[in-house]
Amino acid sequence: MPDPSPSSLPPPRPRPSLGELFLTLARLGLTSFGGGVSGLLHAEFVRRRRWIDEDEFIAGLSVSQALPGVNVANLAIWLGYRCQGLAGAIVGLGAVVVPPAILIVLIGSLILQLSANPAVGTFLAGIAAAAIGLSLSVGLRAARHAMRHVVPIVIFVLTLVGSLVLHLSAPVLVATFGPIGIALAWRRYSREQG
Numbered sequence: 001m002p003d004p005s006p007s008s009l010p011p012p013r014p015r016p017s018l019g020e021l022f023l024t025l026a027r028l029g030l031t032s033f034g035g036g037v038s039g040l041l042h043a044e045f046v047r048r049r050r051w052i053d054e055d056e057f058i059a060g061l062s063v064s065q066a067l068p069g070v071n072v073a074n075l076a077i078w079l080g081y082r083c084q085g086l087a088g089a090i091v092g093l094g095a096v097v098v099p100p101a102i103l104i105v106l107i108g109s110l111i112l113q114l115s116a117n118p119a120v121g122t123f124l125a126g127i128a129a130a131a132i133g134l135s136l137s138v139g140l141r142a143a144r145h146a147m148r149h150v151v152p153i154v155i156f157v158l159t160l161v162g163s164l165v166l167h168l169s170a171p172v173l174v175a176t177f178g179p180i181g182i183a184l185a186w187r188r189y190s191r192e193q194g
Contacts, residue, residue, distance in 0.1 A: 013050050013051060013052070013053075014049065014050065014051065015051070015083065015084070016049070016051055016083050016084070017084075018084055018087060018088065018091050021079075021080055021083055021084060021088055021091050021092065021095070022091045022094070022095045023095075024044060024045075024049070024095075025041075025076050025079070025080070025091075025092055025095035025096050026095040026096070026098075026099045028040050028041060028044060028096075029072070029076075029095060029096040029097075029099055029100045030099050030100055030103060032131075036130060036131035036132070036133070036134030036135055037072045037075075037096075037134075038061060038071065038072065038075060038134070038135065038138045039134030039135065039137050039138045040134065041057075041072075041075060041076075041079065042057055042061075042138055042141070045057060045079055051079075051082075051083050052079065052082050052083070054145065055145075056082055057079075058141075058142050058145045058146070060075055060078035060079060060082065061075060061138065061142055062142070062146075062181075063078060064077075064078055066174055066178050072096055073093055073096055073097060076092035076093055076095065076096040077089045077092050077093050078092075079092055080092025080093070080095075143156070151184055152181070152184075155177050155180060155181055158177065159173050159177055162176070162177075
């Protein structure tokens with residue numbers, strides 16, 4: 001099979017420097033609240049900067065949610081690794097942990113004192129609603145991406161039944177269906193690669 005001509009290949013994605021990676025993730029970590037961060041990370045890394053593609057992001061989101069720990073930190077490690085290898089993973093983790101931790105220490109007591117004010121409480125409730133909306137947006141995008149085949153739909157339905165009807169815990173559901181999903185994705189990837 002002949003190699004595609006250089007003009008038919010997509011342009012290479014820009015590769016961020018470690019500094020760009022740190023500043024982007026730190027800015028998102030400092031300006032985002034709750035679970036909505038993954039939606040902002042998608043907008044920044046996939047749509048705006050095109051540092052990774054949709055498939056890479058969805059894979060990273062899946063892995064970050066399946067692993068123990070904070071989903072955003074896991075996703076930042078994944079994104080950093082995909083962009084700059086091990087150094088990027090370390091920078092990614094540092095960027096979403098250190099600056100927000102410093103900010104929390106500096107203003108935590110102030111927020112606690114102000115939260116008794118009804119206007120501030122309403123503002124914080126609005127921020128929570130926006131974070132939920134961003135999380136739902138990413139969840140729907142991931143579901144639409146994953147539901148292209150019958151087996152992922154079956155796994156989704158079984159997980160939903162296990163959670164809502166049988167009241168199984170998240171670790172049980174992940175331990176049961178995670179290996180199945182990983183094996184199927186690996187098989188599909190192997191077939192696509194050759």
